Amino acid sequence: MMRVLLVEDDELLGMALKAGLEQAGYTPEWVTDGETALEALRTSPFSVVALDLNLPHMSGIDVLRTVRQTSNLPIVIMTARDALDQRIEGLDLGADDYLVKPFKLVELMARFRAVVRRTQGLAQSVIMHRDIELDLGARTVRKGGKWLKLTAREYQILALLMTRIGRIMSKSEIEEQVYSWEGDVESNTIEAAIYTIRKKLGRELIRNVRGVGYVIAD
Helix, strand or coil: CEEEECCCCCCCHHHHHHHHHHHHCCEEEEEEEHHHHHHHHCCCCCCCEEEEECCCCHHHHHHHHHCCEEEEEEEEEEEECCHHHHHHHHHHHHEEEEEECCCCCCHHHHHHCCCHHHHHCCCCEEEEEEEEECCCCCCCCCCCCCCCCCHHHHHHHHHHHCCCCCCCCCCCHHHHHHCCCCCCCCCCCCHHHHHHHHCCCCCCEEEEEEEEEEEEEC
16 A cells, blocks of 8 residues: 655664564665665655655755655654754655654554645545445455455555546556565566455456556546
């Protein structure tokens, strides 16, 4: 559902956040400096950025300033407890939210969901489509009022399409959003996941536009 660029130079914290996000079903890419972060943003799509402000070589403030010249991508800044001036400067430059270290992973994920919803114009965390109810906050799915069990990848793909109802997404777009740089994606992985989603939620939900991609129609 959500591809996260994690920009954090503290190795222990970066490893812990990356592992926690992966376990929660997110797709995080972790980099440790500002220049690498900008290169990642130039070459890959992300849903949200978690940006430490105290980075080597190029500060997080400079990264934020550069990104905001061309993009409204949601950015949550991470700051030290005594860095009030940095937080104010970051918000003034266009950061969407901030967290003061140390923080709980669940709070970071909640901030991610909130800023992404605002960017996509989704006031609520629950998306309704026909008899299907997708709760982005609780990461649950119901059909006709009955709870359904989806794997983490199935949920990610369904949420990706449900938050873009009416927009066709190519197979490569879905792969870029759902799978990390480190993982090898087999050629039929997306097709297999969508086949299983259709079995659980109904074949008519996700339409295959031949030669173009997949879409949940209005």
